[in-house]
Amino acid sequence: MSDALSDDGSDINQDDSQDVMTPAELIAKLEEAWLNEKFSPELLENKSEVVECVMEQLTHMESNLQRVKKGDAKASFHRMEIDRIRFVLSSYLRSRLQKIEKFFPHVLEREKSRVEGQPSLLSPEEFAFAKEYYTNTETYLKAVALKRMPLNLQTVDLLKAVPEPCLDSFVFLRVKEKQENILVEPETDDQREYIVDLEEGSQHLMRYRTVAPLVSNGAVQLI
Amino acid sequence: MSTQSYFPVPPGVGMEENFLSLDDILLSHERLPVRTECSFPRLGFLERSSDAHDIPEGTKMELPLWLSKGLYERKRKVLSVDLPKVYKEGWRTVFTADPCVVDLHKMGPYYYGLGSQILHFDSPENSDIAQALLQTFIGRFRRTMDSSQNAYNEDTSALVERLDSLEKALFRSGQNGLNSFQSWEKGQASQLTASSLVLNYRKRKLADVQT
Amino acid sequence: MDPSEVEFLAEKELVKIIPNFSLDKIFLIGGDLGPFNPGLSVDVPLWLALNLKQRQKCRILPPDWMDVEKLEEMRALERKEDAFTPVPSLYYMEITKLLLNHASDNIPKADEIRTLVKDIWDTRIAKLRLSADSFINQQEAHAQLDNLTLMEINTTREFLLDSLNFMFKLRSNLQPGSSKGQLTDY
Numbered sequence: 001m002s003d004a005l006s007d008d009g010s011d012i013n014q015d016d017s018q019d020v021m022t023p024a025e026l027i028a029k030l031e032e033a034w035l036n037e038k039f040s041p042e043l044l045e046n047k048s049e050v051v052e053c054v055m056e057q058l059t060h061m062e063s064n065l066q067r068v069k070k071g072d073a074k075a076s077f078h079r080m081e082i083d084r085i086r087f088v089l090s091s092y093l094r095s096r097l098q099k100i101e102k103f104f105p106h107v108l109e110r111e112k113s114r115v116e117g118q119p120s121l122l123s124p125e126e127f128a129f130a131k132e133y134y135t136n137t138e139t140y141l142k143a144v145a146l147k148r149m150p151l152n153l154q155t156v157d158l159l160k161a162v163p164e165p166c167l168d169s170f171v172f173l174r175v176k177e178k179q180e181n182i183l184v185e186p187e188t189d190d191q192r193e194y195i196v197d198l199e200e201g202s203q204h205l206m207r208y209r210t211v212a213p214l215v216s217n218g219a220v221q222l223i
Numbered sequence: 224m225s226t227q228s229y230f231p232v233p234p235g236v237g238m239e240e241n242f243l244s245l246d247d248i249l250l251s252h253e254r255l256p257v258r259t260e261c262s263f264p265r266l267g268f269l270e271r272s273s274d275a276h277d278i279p280e281g282t283k284m285e286l287p288l289w290l291s292k293g294l295y296e297r298k299r300k301v302l303s304v305d306l307p308k309v310y311k312e313g314w315r316t317v318f319t320a321d322p323c324v325v326d327l328h329k330m331g332p333y334y335y336g337l338g339s340q341i342l343h344f345d346s347p348e349n350s351d352i353a354q355a356l357l358q359t360f361i362g363r364f365r366r367t368m369d370s371s372q373n374a375y376n377e378d379t380s381a382l383v384e385r386l387d388s389l390e391k392a393l394f395r396s397g398q399n400g401l402n403s404f405q406s407w408e409k410g411q412a413s414q415l416t417a418s419s420l421v422l423n424y425r426k427r428k429l430a431d432v433q434t
Numbered sequence: 435m436d437p438s439e440v441e442f443l444a445e446k447e448l449v450k451i452i453p454n455f456s457l458d459k460i461f462l463i464g465g466d467l468g469p470f471n472p473g474l475s476v477d478v479p480l481w482l483a484l485n486l487k488q489r490q491k492c493r494i495l496p497p498d499w500m501d502v503e504k505l506e507e508m509r510a511l512e513r514k515e516d517a518f519t520p521v522p523s524l525y526y527m528e529i530t531k532l533l534l535n536h537a538s539d540n541i542p543k544a545d546e547i548r549t550l551v552k553d554i555w556d557t558r559i560a561k562l563r564l565s566a567d568s569f570i571n572q573q574e575a576h577a578q579l580d581n582l583t584l585m586e587i588n589t590t591r592e593f594l595l596d597s598l599n600f601m602f603k604l605r606s607n608l609q610p611g612s613s614k615g616q617l618t619d620y
Contacts, residue, residue: 023463023464024463024464024465026463027463027464031443038435039435057463058463061463073455073457074457074458074460077460077462077467077482078460078462080481080482080485081462081463081464082463084442084445084481085463085464087442091439098230101230102230156242160242161241161242161243162232162242162243163232163233163235163241166599168599168602169595169598169599170594170595170598170599171595172579172587172591184575184576185575186575187573187574187575187605188573188605189608191573191575196576196578201580202578202580203578203579203580203581203582204576204577204578204579205569205576205577205579206575206576206577207575223584223587235603236599236600236603236604237603237604237606237607238606238607239603335600335604339603339604339607342607350608353604353607353608354608356604356607357601357604357605357607357608360600360601360604361570361571361573361601364567364570364571364597365567367597368563368566368567368593368597369563371593372563372590389600392596393593393596393597393600396592396593396596397590397592397593399592400588400589400590400591400592400593401589403436403437404437404585404588404589407436407437407438407441408437408531410535
């Protein structure tokens with residue numbers, strides 16, 4: 001049995017890039033994505049690669065555990081860890097679904113205007129979900145209200161009716177890689193714009209719009 | 224863990240209105256004092272105080288916000304909108320002196336929401352009104368915050384009843400933060416409780432039996 | 435974020451335990467643990483430490499800072515300074531709660547520690563409220579909040595962020611030309 005559990009999982013090759021990630025780094029990536037998704041006002045780019053690799057790790061570990069007899073001490077440690085990772089994974093995916101439900105017309109619009117080759121906001125499954133959610137909402141609105149309206153009032157532009165994510169929301173963040181010359185725009189007419197340096201490890205409260213690119217490239221972590 | 228079965232659309236706040244927000248729909252029914260700037264033929268039935276067939280030019284009446292917004296035009300004078308008194312200079316002075324003394328529920332309850340919507344009607348006092356809304360909010364912020372953070376398990380009705388509807392929503396999010404922390408601290412977060420849906424269902428069933 | 439999710443993150447922090455069993459090194463997805471030998475201290479994540487403790491498989495060694503004298507110093511400093519002082523762990527509150535609730539027999543002077551940590555927490559939360567108020571009052575665009583912990587942020591996050599959003603919208607009323615001001619036709 002010890003063979004089955006001593007397998008620490010093969011290193012994961014991240015797509016075509018040469019980067020090799022250890023399973024531990026992979027889990028850290030997932031947790032990072034989870035917190036960023038929870039705290040950012042808009043839907044972030046999907047991390048399907050990370051999700052798939054984590055799923056692979058979990059399935060691999062679970063199949064190993066099937067070969068272990070009941071009551072094995074190591075197995076119980078592994079099961080607890082698997083449960084914890086599954087929790088993060090589902091919470092991450094769920095918070096994305098919630099945002100898709102909240103912003104569905106805008107999410108789909110962005111997908112429509114995406115240039116070939118640009119990474120997609122949505123995973124294929126999420127895209128299917130968003131489309132279905134759109135159709136269902138439209139059908140529902142029609143059935144309960146719109147079909148009883150005068151003919152010229154029977155359509156609702158969902159893109160206008162559903163509020164957009166507010167990129168001007170404030171967020172809390174921790175800096176992972178030092179950033180210089182971040183421009184902070186003034187809040188009132190009698191203030192002036194100014195520049196801050198974000199030191200590694202420091203924490204800040206500022207507008208999401210200012211740091212959105214830094215969130216997506218991993219230089220800052222939302223907290 | 225907090226789970227929400229659906230996400231109500233929040234009010235737009237400011238000059239925006241969210242089409243699918245219940246708060247904004249209610250807000251759009253608030254009545255505004257208006258004066259007709261031309262005659263409205265065959266609409267006399269809207270004005271209950273007279274039996275006239277038409278509404279003549281110069282009639283003073285109240286119309287809901289949504290209708291006033293729909294009829295208002297910048298170029299062609301159809302109607303002019305009077306400021307409700309709480310946005311007029313007299314009240315603005317009161318707010319500047321001490322924003323905390325005002326009962327915004329009684330004066331509103333959509334003080335900020337309606338105030339922002341009023342800006343659509345191009346009053347010369349627009350910038351003063353917008354400034355008053357902002358300063359009133361800032362002036363009352365500390366009180367809203369403190370009451371939402373200290374009022375755990377106490378009767379909060381006296382505090383809450385003087386808040387505008389948006390302040391009330393903020394008050395609730397403040398209390399949520401505090402309550403969820405306190406129940407975590409006491410270890411209540413790990414206990415399972417029946418959902419309010421189930422409890423209500425039981426109550427309803429009981430009520431059915433009794434009738 | 436729910437406090438239990440913050441607690442979940444805190445459970446990844448390492449603590450020292452003294453196991454009463456022996457077990458080879460184990461290779462978890464998140465990293466290696468062990469080997470475990472009776473009587474020899476070993477670092478494990480808090481979630482595992484608590485589980486072993488509940489099964490009476492180990493004794494937990496409290497972290498260095500969980501000490502009455504050190505905490506008294508911290509409390510004095512926290513009360514003296516206007517700014518947030520550095521905390522011994524970004525999860526001090528969660529770790530304290532978890533250890534005191536599930537392993538209090540391994541923590542000397544548990545009651546005093548509970549009170550001290552709560553005092554430090556209360557002082558910091560009062561500062562947080564003060565800075566939130568001045569942030570709103572000054573209508574600031576940026577604040578540096580080093581040493582503030584996730585659990586602390588979390589108690590006021592929703593309220594503060596909603597208020598800031600709200601204030602932003604009231605402020606954009608001051609710019610009459612903004613496109614948002616147009617009547618929208620659905």
